[in-house]
Every structure is written in C-alpha cells, then in structure tokens.
Amino acid sequence: MNRLSVDLPGLQLKNPIMPASGCFGFGKEYGMLYDLSILGAIMIKATTLETRFGNPTPRVAETASGMLNAIGLQNPGLDGVMKEELPWLEQFDVPIIANVAGTETADYVEVAKTISTAPNVKALELNISCPNVKCGGITFGTDPEQAYELTAAVKAVSTVPVYVKLSPNVTDIKEIAKAVEAAGADGITMINTLVGMRLDRKTGRPIIANVTGGLSGPAIKPVAIRMVYEVSQVVEIPIIGMGGVSETDDVIDFLSSGASAVAVGTANFVDPFICPTIIEELPVKLDELGVEHISEIVGRSHRL
C-alpha cells in the first residue's frame, strides 16, 4: 500500500504534494533539477486565451516572511500551452492541473473547453482569484453569484473535473465556497494571495510597478489554515490547500485543517528541491504521528 496516495476527482495522486500555479512555470526549469514524475501533480501557470506579457517590472518584492508578486498572468496563451508546454510534460508520469484564467466568462469557457481535452490534463483549476489583473480574475472570486455563474459555465464545457481557486480577500470565504460547490465544482483549491503592498523607503512609492501585489509565503499560513478549517466544514467537495507551505510540518497542518492535498508555491523559490524533500519526509512524519495512511490525519483539527 502506498501510504501517501490520495484519490480526488480526476486525480489519482501518488502523494498529496504538488507545486502551486505560477510558482513552477510549465515545469521545464524544475525538470532540470529533478524527475517531475515523483510529484503528486503539477499545477501549471495560468493559461489565458491570448498570449499575455503581464505587468511591468518590478513584479516582486520581499516582505516579512513573505513576498508580493504582480506577474499579471504572463503566459504563452492557449495555443502555445496546447502545442508546446503540455506535450513536453507528457514525458512525465504526473497528472497536470491546468490553471485557467481570463477577463470574462467567454474566455474562461473557451480556454477550459480546449485545455481539458489535452491528454495529461486531469483537472482544471479555475482561477477566479488573481489579484493582479485589472478586470476579471478576482472580481469573480469575491461575489458568490458571479463565482456560481462562472463555475457553472466552465463545468458545462470541461471534460475533466473542475476545481475552483478561492481568493482570501473576502469577508466570508465560506459563502463563495458554497456557491461554487452548488454550481458543480468538483473541488476547491485555496488560498490565492492576499492583496498587499510595499513602499520604497527613499521615494515612498510602491515598489511593485502594478502598485499592489499578491502576498504569499509563510506570513499568510495562519490565514490559509483558518480558511481551510472553515471551508472544509461547510462543503462536501475536497480541498487542495496552500499558502505558505515551506516544510513537511506545514503539510501536516494543512491536512489536519481539512485539506486532502497540498500545493507548494513560494517555497520553490526558497528551496527548489522543497517538493521532493517533503515527499521524502512525509512517511517519517507519519511514523512519528503513529499514522499508517496520510488520509487519517485529514480534518483531524475539527473531527470529533
């Protein structure tokens, strides 16, 4: 028996660890460092209908135990991803979760329809929470009705299960979660970044050219854990948790809070081998906790 295996809609994962969207490109760079087949899955960079150059630089700024980014969904566009990136990833025995972004429902639908047909794309991750694009993105993620509509529209065309990625920048994340579940979402991924800002000490102006950026890294973990804890108690669909995962203990925390699998974002920049390291250490942690299979700790923070 594989002690780390996780079964989710569309996804048979060898282990619950996957790089988070936007922090791993389309795998090529990290593929030079280790064999991508060891990963549970890969969440690829957001794909939009057209090629996007993204925001002006500077696009990143460091903060206390965190970082801000405002990449602006730079990507080669649906065509490029279908013709180059996804076929390249086929050499690995790893399910791909395609992060789908857009500015209006029609783009999302078109990207979802096409990308879900790629043989290695086993699930979609609907990005309704990107804080770094002017229109679209986060507005779908902060209004339960819009989130419902978009999810339903994408579900109608996708040939693979659809996970919806939630924004933490809301008064009540449970409402959004329930709305996307009602619309037919197969799972939830959470959280995307918190909107933040850093100023240049000399000029007093924002460092990020886009003014605001998305805060990620260990700093946001307490907020992410709280939200997974809340949402996992009001929805039936599984959650892939993320936000500040930087070491194996953090994975245990996310699973305990109610996530079924965990994505690693910013930590890849700090330690490019973090995913393989965590995968290696997980069985040791299970031994320490006296647990046979990783699923046993899912939701133990609120289980009776």
Add this chain to the structure above:
Amino acid sequence: MNRLSVDLPGLQLKNPIMPASGCFGFGKEYGMLYDLSILGAIMIKATTLETRFGNPTPRVAETASGMLNAIGLQNPGLDGVMKEELPWLEQFDVPIIANVAGTETADYVEVAKTISTAPNVKALELNISCPNVKCGGITFGTDPEQAYELTAAVKAVSTVPVYVKLSPNVTDIKEIAKAVEAAGADGITMINTLVGMRLDRKTGRPIIANVTGGLSGPAIKPVAIRMVYEVSQVVEIPIIGMGGVSETDDVIDFLSSGASAVAVGTANFVDPFICPTIIEELPVKLDELGVEHISEIVGRSHRL
C-alpha cells in the same frame, strides 16, 4: 518648531507614535520602564460595560513573523477603567484614546457616553473589528450599514471626537471607511488583526483555545499598508495606521501610504522600549529623507 507634531481631531500629538490598543494595557507596566509623557498618545485596552474575563488560555500563538491572539477583550469594565485606570494615567502629559467595545449598540453607546467625559480621554476608538468575541465586535465592522448605524449612535453621545477602528477581514475596506465617514466619524484607525489559526503539531488541534485568533505583527504589514493606501484616497478624515510596525522605517511607510499617525502593537512585546526608540530615531530619518516636518511625507505614495 516641533518637527514631529501632529494635529488631529481632538488630539494634539507631540509626535505620531502611540501604543495600539490591547498591547499596552492601561499603561502601568510600560510606565515602569519609561516616562509615558513622551508618547504621542496612548490607546488603552478595550473597555466594555461590564468586567470581562475574556477567553480561556492559551490565548496567544506565534506564527511566521507574527502572532495570533484571542484575549477576548479582558478588561475591568467601564467602572474600573473610570475609577482606577484613567485617573492613574492623569499623572502623565499624554492624551488617551479610549478603545470602546461591546456586543450591541446599547453597550457601545453607554461606554462611549461615560468614558468620553474622563478629563484625559481626548478621543474614542470605536472597536468594530475585534475578531475574538462571539457576537458584536467584528460583525459591526464587516457590514457598511451596521458600521454606519453604530458610528452615528456613538457620535450622538460622545463629547470627544470618534475614530473608528476597521477590520481587514473584508472584501472592500473602502466601503466600510466611507460608511463611517458618512456617519460622522472624525477619523479612522486601521488595521485590526486578520483572522488566523495555528494547529498543534502533535494533536492537529487549534493551539488557541478560542480556535481562531487575530494575526498581528510584521507578517500583516503589507496588507495594512495596502489598505491605508486605498482608504486614504477615498476619505477626507485622517487615519491612524497600524499593523506590523516594528522599526522606524515602518513608521515612514505608514505615513507615506497615507496615515497621519501610527500605532505600535505587537512590537511592544518584542521590544518594550520600541516606542521611545522610534520617537528618538524619527528626526534622524527625517534628516536622511531631507524633510523638515513629518507631515510632509504623509501620503507621498500617491501624491502627484
């Protein structure tokens, strides 16, 4: 001329630095370490109508560059504050900002009415954003209409200017800010803590007995700066900024983002002398920036 003086409704501050509510008690403890008269002001611990014991312990937990707390507004109640705490503080030449909390409008009104008559209370800070009490508190801070009603009710009875303390746990903080301004608030204080959680590594259960707690410290500074930047551009009333201030440069950041004065919370626990240290270092910083008076940098992040 005093290069650090700041004039705000009801408050003539020697300098823009004041301890944040809940992080300085009623001054007695820090008063053993330095002369409280050097401070710009003091925001005292939340006062409720009745004595409150607060939440069970553990009430604090450390997180990456931050901490969670769920004190639960423990305080000696209006009577105790009026009879013991405020008179004790009269020995110092420092304006007091009284943090007013409650569970329903009537309590807020009663506390505000009485406490605003204390001779050294120069302003109220309406706490509509405490995440750690079951009812009241934060619910007033997440709904613009409720925030409006409560502010108007308190304004009607207070004999001193009223500042309203905003919660960051909302989809759009600008709306709440505009609502309290419309209700007659004289100023805004922001931000209170983000709701977060930490689990025990062995049991997987929440460390904080109250389950969730409020996240404060350097980790939340990027969110606070972003929110002050946003709010200061949509309201005319002044802002007292806070969230992660730990060194003099952080004060410059908050002023640049649009705050007129700055409160220091968690950092008092890390360095009990942080307020006097910042007050001493500020003129040196102004020299470095080539600025004569501190007011010149207020809002420079978005000034043309």
Add this chain to the structure above:
Amino acid sequence: MMKDRMIVQSQRKLSDKIYEMKLKGDLVGEITSPGQFVHIRVTDSFEPLLRRPISIAAYDQAEKQMTIIYRAEGRGTTILSEKRAGDEMDVLGPLGNGFPVTETASGETAVLIGGGIGVPPLYELSKQLNKKGVRCIHILGFQSSEAVFYEKEFSLLGETYIATVDGSQGTTGFVTDVMGQIEEEFATYYSCGPMPMLKAVQATYSGKKGFLSFEQRMGCGIGACFACVCETSDNVSKPYVKVCSDGPVFEAGVVSI
C-alpha cells in the same frame, strides 16, 4: 526589571535536548528571589518574533552571572542552543515573583518537586533554603534516564529522588509515586512542572503549605497583554491572576487547576 544585552559565558549540553547556559549582565543585580524568570529575544530578526520565557536556575550577584537550563525543542530554543560564548543577547528581566524562601524556617524541612524543564528554578531555591538551614528533599521527574540532568547538583543539597516515566532510572512513574513513599514530616513544599503534575502534587499534599510555579504562553511577559491569565479558585477575591507578573509562583490553592 530591565532590558539588558547579556553576554553568553558558556553553553553546554546536559542531556537529551537539555542545555545549560551562563549569562552575564547587570540584570542579575535585580534578581530578588529564586523562581523569577527572564524573557529572552533569541534573534535580532523578527522571526521567530516573540521572546521566550525561561526560569533563572541559579545566580551569583557578585559575579553578575546567572544560569538558565532549557530544552531545545521549537524554533526559538533551537536558536538559543546555537549561541556560543561571547554572543550577546537581549534579555528582559528579572520578571515575576519567585518562590518565598521566607515561608520555611531554619531547621524545618521542605520538599521540592520538579518535572522536566520545571526542575531548573528549584536548584537556586534549594541553594537558598540550604543556606538558611532548611533541610531539602528533592523529587525530580523526567521522561527517561536520557532526560535527567543536575542529579548530582541536587544531591549535594539534600536527598534526591528521581522518577522516570519509562522506569529507566529511579522510581518508575511520576513524582507523585515518590511523594507517596516519603514518610517524613515537612513544613512546606515547592513545585514547578507541567500543569497535570502541579495538579497531582497539590492534590497529594492537600492541606499542606505549598507554592507552585505555573507556565502559560506569553506575549509581553510583564503584565500588559493579558495572554497568560489563570482563573483563581472560588475562595480568592480576584477573578484571575497573570502568570507573568502576579506569578509565576502562587501559593497552593490560589490558581484553579
């Protein structure tokens, strides 16, 4: 109370994960009783953010030197264990109210009961009691023989019984298992250790005059933040006490446990 930049004089490993560190600085001059603690900032960075409360295990005012003994478990104490002689550290203290040596008269007997990292403050206490002419009996509980420390130091100050949970040294079980075996009369008891142990000790010695040192997670360490409160028993006038500034030592019966 003062904030001092103290200098690390020495660091040595005593047993599994347990370290003894000696520190020098003016702060030592302000210590008034055994059982007070210091609040240590282990790094100048903001991660880990909070100070760590650690008891003063021994002090020498002439030399301006004090000893702390701690378990390197989490992030903060691990960083502490990496300090070397000569390093400087930001220490706030002495904090709180320690064990009252005055409550036992010369010629009387005191029982000192410690568990794990609750053992250290009893060392200075025993030294002071001994100096005063009090006879001390020590009962020290640990997980296993690998965790035991300062057995010899305590033995020099009085009879010393060890209990280990796994039975690898001394009595198998808890300190209370040893307590039951002691038949001598004593005037007072003093105890420091985890909450369940304090509870058991207080119950076993109910009716006796005793003093217990408590632990709570702390924020400020000086009484301002209300992080470290404990409810008091019904027969006490205040509804709560703060471990950091009212304690950490309370007379048995004061804190509701």
Add this chain to the structure above:
Amino acid sequence: MMKDRMIVQSQRKLSDKIYEMKLKGDLVGEITSPGQFVHIRVTDSFEPLLRRPISIAAYDQAEKQMTIIYRAEGRGTTILSEKRAGDEMDVLGPLGNGFPVTETASGETAVLIGGGIGVPPLYELSKQLNKKGVRCIHILGFQSSEAVFYEKEFSLLGETYIATVDGSQGTTGFVTDVMGQIEEEFATYYSCGPMPMLKAVQATYSGKKGFLSFEQRMGCGIGACFACVCETSDNVSKPYVKVCSDGPVFEAGVVSI
C-alpha cells in the same frame, strides 16, 4: 546548475559597505562563463525569505573556489556580511548566461565598463580576456572615492579609469564622461551596472558590438516565475526575455531600455 552547501573561506571589507567573500564548493565546477551569477540563501530561517542574486566575480575551478563582491545594504546582504570563515551557505548556481569571451579575438581591444556593484563580474571577464590575448580597458564608476574597490586588481589587467560622481577620485562624473575621452579603436564593449548607466553606455557606443548585463528583482532565479522579464526591442523576435535564465547578459540592442 546545482544547489550546493558552500563553505565560506574568507570575508573581508573592501570599501564603504562593500565586502569580498570567497566560497568553496562543487558548484564552482559548473561555471561556464564570467558574468554568471549565484542565488544565495543567506539564512536557514524564512526571514528574509528570498534568495539574493550575486554575480560571480572570480573563480578557480582547480581550487573549487569562487569570489563574490557585494554591497551590504538591505537585510539579506547585511546578514551575508556577518558570515565568518567556516560557515556554510545554501547556494544555487551557476545561473544564467554570462559574457561571451569568444566575441573578442586575440589581439583586439575590449572596453569594460562597470558601475558600482556592477563592477565585480567584469573582473573575471577581464582575466579571461587577458588570458586570451585581448587588450582590456576598464572604466569603473563609483559614487565617491570611499566606494572604490579592486582598482589595483583591474590595473594589473589593463588601463583602468575611475570616475566618481562627487569627483573625489579620477574623473568627476559618470563612466560616460570617461568613455568620451577614449580615442582608441576597440572591437567590443562589455558593461554591467545600473539601468541608467547601461542605457547611456549603449547610446554612447551605438553601432558598436557590445554586451550588457542586466539586473531585475527576482523570485526563482531559474526562469520559472516570470518575475524578471524585460521587454525586447522591436527588432527581436521574442517579445520578452528573462534576466535570470536568458540573461543576465544580452547583446546590446536586444533589451528595450
């Protein structure tokens, strides 16, 4: 590219805030050209979080040793400056594509123009060009005489002109003020420094074959995060390049500045 735990061999202050550090490790064996950089994790904690990109200033593959020169300005580089010989550090590299030594033939002349902390990678470049028989002229710009470093080292490799903004050493003004004075013919130029300098250099030597090394704030350092992109000029087929993996060195004219 590899992640190596390199050992600090030496650390020394060169001038105001500027430090030279020597590091040893297997990573050195993979360096292929001057102008490549390493991505350094200055602490094992998560604060500061991100790695810092620093150019390789010199390397010796036989000794597995490399030199970096950096300015201790912000939080990360200040921590770097506190390392002592014997300390270990997590270093990712070598990263990126450096200066093409092959673009200048033996017997030809190259002009190397550096500004501030852009000077270090030119040192290894000059060593390699010299070894090949290329004549090197160095133009190095600094804020003031206190900031000048490696003047002697460069002088040993060729004519070396210094410009300082405040005129306290060499020519008063910018590197471009020196460039105007050089009348000799040269085959290529190589430059590293702040963006305004690179812009001025490219404009002054327009039409000449040149190579510029760029800086951008980075996330991953290996091409995955799209933090460090630059727009390209209209005459290039790709709309953007990544400084970390396509650069940091680009032929003049490629990047839109």
